[in-house]
Amino acid sequence: MSAHPSPISDPTSPEMHWSRWGDPAHAGPLAESAFALVDTFIGTTDTPAVDPADVRLSEPLDAALVAELAAIVGAEHVLTDHETRLHRTRGKSTPDLLKLRAGDGSDSPDAVVRPGDHDEVEALIAWAVRRHVAVVPFGGGTSVVGGLAARRDGFAGVISLDLLRFDKLVEVDRTSMTAVLEPGLRGPQAEALLAAEGLTLGHFPQSFQYASIGGFAVTRSSGQSSAGYGRFDALVVGLTVATPQGTLELGSSPSNAAGPDLRELVMGSEGAFGVVTAVRVRVRPLPEVRSYEAWRWASFTEGAAAMRTLAQAGMLPTVLRLSDENETAINLAKPSEVGSESAESTSGGCLMVTGYEGTPAAVEAKRAAVTALLAGLGGQNLGPDSGQAWADGRFHGPYLRDSLLDVGVLVETMETVTFWSNLDHVYTSVKDALVGALGEATLVLCHISHVYETGASLYFTVATKAADEPLPQWLAAKAAASDAMVHNGASITHHHAVGQDHKPWLAEEIGPVGVEILRAVKERLDPTGVLNPGVLIP
């Protein structure tokens, strides 16, 4: 795999590849070590994608409607060409990629519209209600739950409301340590603007390079530094939202008792209740030091117990993650070395990464306390090399999926969250469900990367030989694993959100009264249902 620049310092990510993850310049074949591993255990078949010009898209939006949109945002901000619409078709789940690679672009928008300010968004929504056109807000396009594939039946068309031009740092309040960010800022852009002020948001999901501030908020995203900075919903202080009923301004104070917190209703709303046009976030000083280490544990169970002890002792480092035995053995913590035989991958056990950020004194104090606790629990300190290698390669993993799809290997990830007392049971149940659905020659890897005093998330990576029809093959496995989560008391999602794909399990998780509440909010805010139809609401 080619060398990647650090996305944290590169605020100008190019447009994502149309049918793969990330920067097109980094698309490439599997490294030799990974190919050998996959060929031996799973088998490979050359499976190229179609030519992008051959992907079948919807018909472009009617010219009269295009002219009306141009009157709202300017003709140069309404695009109907094949390439622009292709790049706004669906998100980046494996089903999304499989469909595009096979030439199916049927969920494409009929036009891509790029408003420049809040008033234009309001005007676009009012227009969409009048014309009964479906509106799909588009942030970074990294959804993995079908959040960008709106239902089109019954609508006069579908537009992608692309927030690309919402790319400013609007305001910084240094006394309160908050900043107002526009929703179209991608992770690296937001961090670069804040870094110029000596600040950081500290939100680094694996999709950081492309995902947007608005997308983070409405999907309740969680980043790799969640132990230190908190998940994105914990970073949001206020929101401005354009809805068909007018503007919602939320976040008049840091915390209050003024009834249910409506910010919580917007976070996780996935474009179904309104379009977020500004987000006030809490910010932290840019850390002077970032340092990473690795630990080895005899088993996943022992490593998870150590994480729980740290969380319940209030001693969490900034980054805390633990790979299970399978993930450790294939070196997924170092994507560029998958399949190679490093000291960590051949010595058995489970790899843990700890990361510390802050002032030198704060980092040293936290590191010393965590080290004493982990060593006392039986962890083996492997020093900084493997931890730093994880940090250097942490945004490279997603490129592997495309290289595997190229050789006929079906790969996808899924995640859940449950209480500590149920973690081991859910871990085993989901693995069994995936192997049961996909067969014994299936590799299931897992890690824990978000922990709480009361529980933790489990993140699974699955790889198996693609069938002649890989889509139904995966959907059956996904359904079995989702059943295993929800039927065993875990959530259908810890941070990927609901979209189209998780709706049946959301309904089971929140029950009929919960579903009624969501439907009632949708009906009052968006009575004609033009906002992201089909997403979120069961």
Ligand SMILES: Cc1cc2nc3c(=O)[nH]c(=O)nc-3n(C[C@H](O)[C@H](O)[C@H](O)COP(=O)(O)OP(=O)(O)OC[C@H]3O[C@@H](n4cnc5c(N)ncnc54)[C@H](O)[C@@H]3O)c2cc1C
């Ligand atoms: C390789 C990969 C790795 C990932 N890793 C992580 C991870 O570590 N942590 C994590 O939390 N997630 C992760 N994800 C999932 C995804 O990145 C998150 O859900 C992200 O928060 C979505 O942001 P986005 O800007 O790309 O949103 P989009 O994909 O553009 O949109 C997501 C949903 O939000 C709606 N939306 C977007 N912007 C707005 C807005 N301004 N107002 C209203 N609605 C809006 C869209 O209509 C859609 O329904 C990963 C995805 C991929 C492909």
